Amino acid sequence: MELRILQYFLMVAREENITRAAKQLNMTQPTLSRQLMQLEDELGKPLFIRGKRKIELTDEGVLLRRRAEEILSLVNKTEQEITQSEEEMVGQIMIGTGIFSSSQTFLSKVIEEFHEEYPLVKFDIYTGNADLIKERIDQGLVDIGFLLEPVDISKYNHMRIPLQEKWGVIAAKENKLAKKQVVEKDDLKDVPLFLTNREIIQSEISNWLKGNIPLNSAYSYNFASAILPFIQDNKGVAITIEGAYQVLNQDQICFIPFSPQLSTNTVLVWKKYTRLSPVINKFIKKSQEYLEKNRSLYEK
Numbered sequence: 001m002e003l004r005i006l007q008y009f010l011m012v013a014r015e016e017n018i019t020r021a022a023k024q025l026n027m028t029q030p031t032l033s034r035q036l037m038q039l040e041d042e043l044g045k046p047l048f049i050r051g052k053r054k055i056e057l058t059d060e061g062v063l064l065r066r067r068a069e070e071i072l073s074l075v076n077k078t079e080q081e082i083t084q085s086e087e088e089m090v091g092q093i094m095i096g097t098g099i100f101s102s103s104q105t106f107l108s109k110v111i112e113e114f115h116e117e118y119p120l121v122k123f124d125i126y127t128g129n130a131d132l133i134k135e136r137i138d139q140g141l142v143d144i145g146f147l148l149e150p151v152d153i154s155k156y157n158h159m160r161i162p163l164q165e166k167w168g169v170i171a172a173k174e175n176k177l178a179k180k181q182v183v184e185k186d187d188l189k190d191v192p193l194f195l196t197n198r199e200i201i202q203s204e205i206s207n208w209l210k211g212n213i214p215l216n217s218a219y220s221y222n223f224a225s226a227i228l229p230f231i232q233d234n235k236g237v238a239i240t241i242e243g244a245y246q247v248l249n250q251d252q253i254c255f256i257p258f259s260p261q262l263s264t265n266t267v268l269v270w271k272k273y274t275r276l277s278p279v280i281n282k283f284i285k286k287s288q289e290y291l292e293k294n295r296s297l298y299e300k
Contacts, residue, residue, distance in 0.1 A: 001042065003075060006068040008035050009047070013065050016054050074140050080277065090120040091279045096133035097125065097146040099224065100243040103161050103266040106290075107146060114286045121279055129198060129222050137271060143280050145269045148241070150200050156269035159288060162295070165241045165264050167205075168257035170224070172234040182259035185209050192236030194219040194227050205239060208262045228253075 008025060012032070015021040022032040040047050047061035057065060080091045097107060111123055126133070126142055130151045136142040137156070147153070148165065169188075171177045177187060188209075195202060197220040209215070221227045224240045231238055232252045241264070242255050268287060270276065276284075 001039070003072065005035055005039055006072060008032060009039060010065065010068050010072070012036065012048070012055060013057055013061065016056070018055065070139065070141055077140065089118045089279060089282065091277065092122045092124055093279060093283055094124045094126065094136075094141065094143045095146070096128060096136055096142040096144070098129060098133075098148050098243075098266075099127065100146065100148065100165055100241065100266055103146055103163050103165065104243065106161055106163060110283075110287050110290050113290060114283055117286075118279070118282065121283075127223075129196070131198060132222070134269075137269070143270065143276075144283065147267050147269055148201075149264045149267055150204055151267065152200070153267060153269050155272060157272050158267050158269045159284075159291065161266045161268060161291070163265065165243055165266065166257050167208075167239065167241055167262040167264065168255055169237040169239055170231055170253050170255050171237040172232055172253055175234055175237060177237055177256055178254050180256055183256045184259050188215060192219070193217045194221055194230065194236055194238035196220065196239070197222050204262075204264070208258065208260075 008021070011024055012018055012021040015024065018032055018036070019029050022029040025032065036048070043060070043064075045060040046058050047064060049056045049058060077092070077094070095107070097104065115121065115123075126136065128136075130145075130147040133142060133145040133147060134151075134156075137145050145156075146161075169177060169183050177183055177191070180187065185208075193215055195205070195215070195217045219227070219230070219236060221238070224238060227238055230236065242257065268284075270280070270284060
């Protein structure tokens with residue numbers, strides 16, 4: 001399977017039309033059609049549902065599209081890392097992060113300072129939970145991750161960010177918990193709960209509860225913004241950090257912190273035993289310098 005053919009496939013998938021895709025690729029429509037049929041023969045699976053005006057992807061085509069995008073992205077990154085010199089300082093940094101209030105402010109400040117010094121470097125921000133970000137780091141699709149602790153970071157080099165992220169619940173304004181200043185353990189009895197599907201976080205919450213309160217956890221999620229409609233409709237409340245709440249609709253929902261307080265830090269991670277590009281090394285160094293320069297502020 002040639003990279004050139006994957007590029008052809010992605011162009012057709014984007015345009016949903018072979019004639020338009022061929023024009024974009026500066027080739028004839030019959031040549032492109034022949035290349036696509038050869039790709040399908042090679043894989044032994046149909047990749048397209050060919051309509052009169054529009055081409056759609058089969059299930060196999062959807063899978064190939066996702067993998068092809070990852071493969072070509074990794075190829076481009078590899079080329080940049082091999083050919084880049086210390087003097088150039090151009091390229092792209094892929095950063096994976098969750099939605100964290102305090103720590104994303106830290107990230108924003110570091111990027112701002114770095115961009116002032118190296119204006120030709122671009123940033124691509126991927127949003128997901130810690131497990132998804134670690135998976136993409138392992139695949140080479142993310143260079144640096146900001147992960148919410150607790151998290152297993154034994155495979156990575158890391159730098160802890162001394163900023164506390166508060167845990168609590170988000171609830172609709174008409175929910176009974178929305179009238180409270182803080183949420184205590186007993187308040188969660190018999191309340192329909194949305195819990196993160198990360199087992200290590202579930203364990204942390206269980207420790208906070210000390211195992212004494214049975215939870216009505218009928219729902220799980222991997223990203224807080226995905227459950228916004230359910231929270232707005234008052235189908236339950238979600239246990240999450242305050243930072244995740246800030247991207248949601250504050251007119252209809254609110255965040256109530258736990259009491260006693262449950263807080264956690266974030267950690268910046270990157271691959272161990274891997275040759276990093278000059279740009280990535282510079283960004284990590286800038287992050288470390290920024291933290292040292294502002295440590296007294298962050299550790300208050």
